Amino acid sequence: MRALLDINVWIALLDSAHAFAARANAWFERERPAVATCPLIENGVVRVMASAGYSAKAKHSIGEIASLLREACSANDHEFWADDVSLLDPARFEVDRLHGPRQVTDAYLLALAVSKGGRFVTFDEAIPISAVRGATKRHLLLL
Secondary structure, three states, X not given: XXXXXXXXXXXXXXXXXXXXXXXXXXXHHHHOOOEXXXXXXXXXXXXXXXXXXXXXXXXXXXXXXXXXXXXXXXOOOEEEOOOOOOOOOOOOEOHHHOOOHHHHHHHHHHHXXXXXXXXXXXXXXXOXXXXXXXXXXXXXXXX
16 A cells, blocks of 8 residues: 655655654665655645754755655655545545644545555544545554
8 A cells, every 4th residue: 555654754754863763764664665745745845844944953955855855756666646635525524523723734635545545654643534534544554
């Protein structure tokens, strides 16, 4: 099952100083998953890691971060998924089961993974599976 890695999982894989780098890399080395990205994930990784406040020690340009992510994708079994599900689609979402705005993006990414027959891989333990129609525990992997 192809893995759609959350922004923070990608960052942990790309930055050895990240608090969860050891956890993410141990899982990645053990599983060697086929991976997927989408515009939200790619843009999020670049935005966070290239921001001035990301690291006091390491400053990277947008181009450098994009290059790192591109290399990581090309070195693995990677597939790009278009953002083609809608949060407004009641056939995909039960939005009343989202308990706050911080759950919106993760629920969306879970729904995207479900729609592509994959799983969403994250550190976030607060994703309500019940908010995404058709999602089961096999569609969500918590590291």
